[in-house]
Amino acid sequence: MSGPEFPMSCPLPTGDGETVQMAHGGGGRAMARLLDTVIRPAFDDAELDRRHDGAVVEVGGPAAFTTDSYVVRPLFFPGGDIGTLAVYGTVNDLAMCGARPLYLSVGLILEEGLPLDTLRRAVASMRDAARAAGVRLVTGDTKVVDRGKADGLFVNTAGIGRVVAPAPVGPAAVRSGDAVILSGDIGRHGMAVMAARENLGFETVIESDCAPVAAPVLTLLEAGVAVHCLRDLTRGGLASAAVEIAETAGLALAFDEAAVPVRDDVAAACELLGLDPLHVANEGRFLAIVDPADVDRAVAILRDHPVSAGAVAIGEVRDGPAGRVTCRGPLGVDRVVDMLSGEQLPRIC
Amino acid sequence: MSGPEFPMSCPLPTGDGETVQMAHGGGGRAMARLLDTVIRPAFDDAELDRRHDGAVVEVGGPAAFTTDSYVVRPLFFPGGDIGTLAVYGTVNDLAMCGARPLYLSVGLILEEGLPLDTLRRAVASMRDAARAAGVRLVTGDTKVVDRGKADGLFVNTAGIGRVVAPAPVGPAAVRSGDAVILSGDIGRHGMAVMAARENLGFETVIESDCAPVAAPVLTLLEAGVAVHCLRDLTRGGLASAAVEIAETAGLALAFDEAAVPVRDDVAAACELLGLDPLHVANEGRFLAIVDPADVDRAVAILRDHPVSAGAVAIGEVRDGPAGRVTCRGPLGVDRVVDMLSGEQLPRIC
Amino acid sequence: MCLAVPGRVLDVAGDEPILRVGRVDFGGIVKQINLAFVPEAQVGDYVLVHVGFAITVIDEAEAERVFRHLEEIGELVVEEDGAA
Amino acid sequence: MCLAVPGRVLDVAGDEPILRVGRVDFGGIVKQINLAFVPEAQVGDYVLVHVGFAITVIDEAEAERVFRHLEEIGELVVEEDGAA
Amino acid sequence: MEVCGGQTHAIVRFGIDELLPDGLSLVHGPGCPVCVTPVEYVDKAIEIAGRPGVVLCSFGDMLRVPGSAGDLLAAKSRGADVRVVYSPADAVAIARAEPEREVVFFAVGFETTAPANAMAAVLARREGLGNFSMLVSHVLVPPGMRAILEAPGNRIDGFLAAGHVCTVMGFEEYEPIAASYRVPVVVTGFEPVDILEGVYWCVRQLEAGRAEVENQYARAVRREGNRAAMATMREVFRVVPRRWRGIGDIADSGLGLAEAYAGFDAERRFGPVLLEAEAAGECISGAVLRGERRPTDCPAFGTRCTPEHPLGVTMVSSEGACAAYYRYRGAAAVAGGRR
Amino acid sequence: MEVCGGQTHAIVRFGIDELLPDGLSLVHGPGCPVCVTPVEYVDKAIEIAGRPGVVLCSFGDMLRVPGSAGDLLAAKSRGADVRVVYSPADAVAIARAEPEREVVFFAVGFETTAPANAMAAVLARREGLGNFSMLVSHVLVPPGMRAILEAPGNRIDGFLAAGHVCTVMGFEEYEPIAASYRVPVVVTGFEPVDILEGVYWCVRQLEAGRAEVENQYARAVRREGNRAAMATMREVFRVVPRRWRGIGDIADSGLGLAEAYAGFDAERRFGPVLLEAEAAGECISGAVLRGERRPTDCPAFGTRCTPEHPLGVTMVSSEGACAAYYRYRGAAAVAGGRR
């Protein structure tokens, strides 16, 4: 045999440390390091949850509890990203329960191959958003799935808040004659994401309205406004929210299309794609249904907060037919507004 | 032109109502119907959350709060499924906080094309598991992603429990000399899932140990056992749990390998695949670290509950080196036990 | 059918007739549009766009006539504010 | 290297030598194994299996000898309890 | 009758019909190219989409049109690579970017869309994109109008002609129709004021006993149409007979690929579409398309037939008359009653 | 020296070395076929896995072996279709079930694994599976032992020969080694008691001045080996020169596909593996593989080099000596200090 050479070394692998690997979800060392270096630094309350199964928190009264998963594509879009969305979305749902948002849990599902830098950015967004909204991220979980079995990053948040509304807030509290207030212009989030995702070639950037709306809601409640129902206008937009409330309350709801603010660029984008702004998602807009006596005061309070500076009274709740939502058009004729049917698809004809 | 015939009909589409479509997540009619017919019937507390943004709950004291996402393949496996896992996993994490599990949120991410029947089965499992564990599913969320962007069904649960432990439970409470109790045989869940997933051709069916462990934990606490730390042995298995506790506590942990129960079939499966049972996941097993004075009483209490009938004291906590976990082998020599490094892969050599 | 939206031509590029394109402003949204079918379109013109192709140049005098009608009946212009 | 695990042959099937297979019991786990390399293996024999192929039939008398050693030093049989 | 579904929607959405005096009723026409695409083309598109390596590109409207067993969205949910394009040029861009895949563009539309779809073929040929083809089911408006006028139940007194179709084609071809069937034809735009004016001009003609072609939509439509667009359309397409879903076979009523572009014909590449006799059912969309019946005449409307589970083509497309009624009139009331 | 990594693990795991008297030290050998696979083969496997339409099948151990830029797991995370198989027959089954894909099996191993891998080729040929091929980097133990004995720093007094290799090959080929290098060779099993007995027999020979081949593992090993297994192995493979990662080129030290099976050679199908000179670095795994140094002699051990981020092959495979030490000895202490 030929005399083998014996180099005193073995090759240096460069590794692939900058993307998520299955091992990051395996419950071992790689996962511990991912949690220690990437995930936990974003949590305000590392001490609460550090390497334990959950957090211990104080609510001090009736609690609101909610959850949402976030599956947005692209992960980063003008005006926000999946991290801000995941925090504000759940904060807003707590606010819609008449509660002060306090604690959030975070469940991450990572697709193998996700750049760690993407994860870092999303997690930093969550931290910043939590600070902006005054909530604490106190417990979390991370899973990794095989490449092709997810879409980069899915985020679930669940939230706990302290209920501050003096009376139950929800469709059941809605009464005929109540005023319907919209907190600002609609359609920005959905169009921002669609424009970013669908390669529509829009040069103009539409920014999502993604924002926490707890502050104006809490001010309304603190001011003693008789808030009967709150609903954020996420998937399905204003139309679906209004129909859901009307159906659940067993009442009708009528509003004036001209009163609904839609920014020019959003209106133009909707027109180009054949979409109705009433069906487009928002992430920083809500309906407040209040006692008619309080409507002016409520609008004024909302307008004092930047996030609801564009608040307007758009309509009213009426006696039946149950679930019927109508919208008065420019020719003075009412049309029925329904939930979105099926998926929202751009149209050409 | 030829005279056209004018049939008074148009074709009847059969539709494809039995799989999940993107429209089921679109926030419109199709989604409302999915929620009304498939998802909400599984929630005990439909009235709490029906068509509202969250649930209002009462905890009545310090609360434990935790979350986990479940991404198991296959969705149904011997001894459980993603639904039971999602409920028991979060129930168990609450128990590990020394808390009585009360409320769960459920976040579903559905892949387009998922058979609705699969969803129905998973949701029914969640309902049954919640009943079995004495918790209420009070709020939820459903998202649908494009085919190929998820893996059938992902489930997130978050949970709230009332803390009943009189003193904080966690690694920080662990002291040198504490006894380490294991609640039963290890390795069944991980091997059950791997055997079902990897087409290993095992004729023998290994059943997951998936089970809620809150009951024995609450009995320990009610009996006044000085429970210092609790940890369920999920991803990464006994080894990772022990190392995490030891590292966080800044202490060493030593146990006797012979004392750790492993069923014959699990041991054989591990041997065939070159895996160490100490690294294999469990879903109904935990470590209880208790004051040494209480060890016999604690083991006796645990053995009274079917889910921890196999409880055994396996070792003890020692002063430093911090984070070192050792295991005494059959020849009487201690070896270091570390977390799983990287992903668990079957070996041939 | 045949959703078509008016927009104002901001610029024009492309050497060959069939590759003629321009940036078109639709009331705030700017998007590149194929101008092959409107060789006469100049910067500043309003064109009617369908599936990414301009299909005609809008006659502003005629648009003006309809716009006056609109004012008469007090209608809010919903679709063609850019062109009207 | 070369993880090999002993198991007991429960049955044998397959017409041709290279397709000879059998169900093998590894201390509770039963799995089909290729027996092409152990034409002499009979039902009841212990075989040593590597990557799905039996590579030898275990000599029980010899196994017995080692097993006695084990008892002498009080060792727990970790790997070969089936064969020992 | 307003021929165009876009006008139908504007009418229903803005309540224009409710503003009209008694005795004047707007009849909704067959003006949705998505609606009238034969089921066999949808089935073919689904079949092609299901083949490995194929990307099927379609306008969004087409995705929910029911084939004989499900729609393109359902095919996508089973794993087919179905992509929504906003422009036919997007489909060409996909073929360019993914040369290892077969890109098939489902080309439907009236004359408005035909030049753009034709341009896709021109660009693909110019670039030598061997992986691009088109499944063509284009229809032409004038033969459709003639078919309606010749139907036994015809009750149309005048037409609002489709403004965007005329933007491309001009309106010379409507003059013989107006003359021979003695119906006024007013080329009309899409704003409420356009439609009101179009109706007014139509009534004015009827009152004066005239039957001419008038152009209300003069800001966008020239008599001679768009010559450049027509040239491209005629280079790529030739006139062929077509079946209109819900209506039937109409001679010379559609476009197919001309011989010079036959290489881009998806039917050559993936097999021809074979038309079969349409089955009967409770849906009356044929009569709706021809303007003989209204959506609310249909017993299934809003109950067994909704936009999510359409029984007929006029409920499928958001431009279809049944969908327009459901959306702006009957939805919540019917839905509220159901749940 | 125990040649086999399986024995190294048993030694470290059960603490057998700690039970031995002073003066008797166990030197860990090159006994991990995964470890010694040249980096260029790993790179080739990654390159092949990255091609569209390819399924790369590999034993789980091979997935974390670092190539020159990442491992197969990282390739999978970038979208490559890399699948773990438990048996080479599984790879053949995949080729059978997915005829439209190219299935490449990364065939590594010592003599223990060679017959099973050879059988995969036999089955594929028998079934005419044109979409199956193997990337072969098989090594043989006796030439490796000779290379260690001939190395300048050699300090081996006796061998525990690898029991499972001998199960296939028998032990006749070790007799010339024992004789010409004057070292005892004891064919040894994998239980702690086997290893203790193997060590004892080795010491007994050394004390008696003997240098023979003895068979401690007689329950599994026959002098002549497994003739059926050897026949299949020799039908499919031929002896070739091989580079051993960390050690270097050794003549006649490996197996490649015989001419009759060359049609299944992935190197023919996807281009040959081109070996380059190994680069220098701080890792001393070459010396570890040859038994000249211990893992704990390495300054990178447990700090810059861990199983998650291995610098060298002996940390990669769970059978590698560095991995065994990290796992059972140094892990928590080192890790605790780091964090």
Ligand code: SF4
């Ligand atoms: S409502 Fe439905 S079933 Fe009735 S005509 Fe319209 S499409 Fe056909």
Ligand code: SF4
């Ligand atoms: S510890 Fe790592 S760097 Fe050191 S010899 Fe072993 S493999 Fe090489």
Ligand SMILES: [Mg+2]
């Ligand atoms: Mg836990």
Ligand SMILES: [Mg+2]
């Ligand atoms: Mg919510």
Ligand SMILES: [Mg+2]
């Ligand atoms: Mg997504």
Ligand SMILES: [Mg+2]
């Ligand atoms: Mg929400």
Ligand SMILES: [Mg+2]
């Ligand atoms: Mg967790």
Ligand SMILES: [Mg+2]
């Ligand atoms: Mg909400």
Ligand SMILES: [Mg+2]
């Ligand atoms: Mg948890």
Ligand SMILES: [Mg+2]
């Ligand atoms: Mg999964």
Ligand SMILES: [Mg+2]
């Ligand atoms: Mg958990």
Ligand SMILES: [Mg+2]
């Ligand atoms: Mg939700």
